Amino acid sequence: MLPLSRSIPIARIALLLITASIVSPSLAQPGSGGAQSRPRPTTGAVELGEAFHIDEVGLSVRIPLGCRLESTRIGDIRTAQIMPADGGWIMNIQTPRTERGQTSLADAADHTIRLLQGSVGVLDPEQKVVLQTRARVLERSNNLRINDRDAERFYVSLPRADDVQLVKGYTIFQPSPTQFVVFELIVPESSFGAAKGIYETSVATAKFLDAELVSQERGMAIRAGQELLRLVTPADYDRWLDGQERWYRLSRPAASGAAIDAEEVGYRGVKLWKGQRGEVDPRRNKAAWTRADRQQGFLASVRGRVMTPQGPADSEAVYFMAPDRSEEAWSIRMVLRDRASGRELVTAQELGARTMQDLNIVIEQSGQPPRTLKPYFKSDGYISQVDMLLLPRIFADQGVQSDFAFYGYQPQLEGVSMRRDRVSRAGRGTNVIWTVETNVSEDSPTQTGTFNHKGESLRVTTGEDMVWEPTDIEQLLRLWQQKGLPTSPIRR
Secondary structure, eight states, rough: OOOOOTTOOOOHHHHHHTSSSSSOOOOOOOTTTOSSSSSSOOOEEEEEEEEEEGGGGGGEEEEEEEEEEEEEETTTTTEEEEEEOOEEEEEEEEOOOOOSOOOOOHHHHHHHHHHHHHTTTTOHHHHHHHEEESSSEEEEEEEEEETTTEEEEEEEEOOOOTEEEEEEEEEEEEEEEEEEEEEEEEEEEEGGHHHHHHHHHTTTTTTEEEEEHHHHHHHHHHHHHHHHHHHHOHHHHHOOOOOOEEEEEEOOOOOOGGGGEEEEEEEEEEEEEEGGGGGTTSSSSSOOOTTTTGOOOEEEEEEEEEEEESSEEEEEEEEEEOTTTSSSEEEEEEEETOOOOOEOOOOOOOEEEETEEEEEEEEEETTEEEEEBBBOOSTTBOOOOHHHHHHHHHHHHHHHOEEEEEEEEEETEEEEEEEEEEEEEESGGGGGGEEEEEEESSSSSEEEEEETTTOEEEEEEOTOOOEEEEOOHHHHHHHHHTOOOOSOOOOO
């Protein structure tokens, strides 16, 4: 999440106005510190956020709230890396394999300790006996049981070159004879006590399902999603990317059903067109474009306003996708203004770019240093932001009722999650009504949307009793004016 000194969760505004599948948050009240939109599971004094999954080993684990999940790569090996905002510690999740199932948990723990000791000491020529070392084993727990799984855990203190003592902690699971899952903690010894509690609380939520069954179930949905995208033709994009801006109203309906009695939450306009990558930044002069900026592709923009306790928050997102889906780029800019004076309270922007499996994001916010993210994700089943906006049209156009799954970047999570879409229909021909039930992550509430035979939105109900409906922008602004809400143009 983007922490805000002004107590409004900008990432949640992005979720509300920008993402293709809307799961509405309860906007933070003044003094709330930008809290999450719904209660989060907690264990002890440590608050935990979304569950993270590594399907190939059947792992599900909750990571500490407020931490970011990134990807590191050494050669072809990717590691999930979890870090708090202050960077005080690092937790890595690794999935090493052995060629033969002859290594036990205890053997793996012993071997890892020897390697750590040898890194600051001397081992015998066969690397089996520690002759001398400056490493100290602080704690070791054998024969642990975590959620009905055996585990080994230990902590070792190691001196760094600058004489600062570093603690490395390991919790090792063995979900199959040849597969290990290792949770590694790295923290200065001076901060070890606090980090240890956070680390162990998160690891205590680790659960392992049968990796083969998980892969089969999710794999079917992922394959269905990828096959669906492969059916989309250039002619389909020609029809959909018409350059028209369509507007949608977000409200909490009243019992009377009358628009004048409803609570207005926000509105947004969505436009899709063919163009060039440089259009992702509408503020740049075309004369300054590089060769990369002139790359042809598909674009979408989403601009809107949402009311907060402090005042209106305006946003604009522009997305680009290469025709072969191998590349994408986007920019998201948001401004929160004081309701009475119109003065800017907070500004924020997110710039993202992906080439194949490499995803890089820069987040900037007034009063805070920029942050660079490299979210962890599997390449199989990834969907771009432009295609995500087009999904209802793709479902309707292909006429397929099924369960689909995609991996996609979600700004409210600052990471990649698996979204699920369950598609069904009623009626025939031009009278058909498509129903799409969507979860943008494993733990998100379900939104339910209904669409006509062309995949055009009729109504989308969020998980918190708010409704998106198509609207005429002039009629909507008159309604907002009647209610004393700001109707000034959305500033770019």
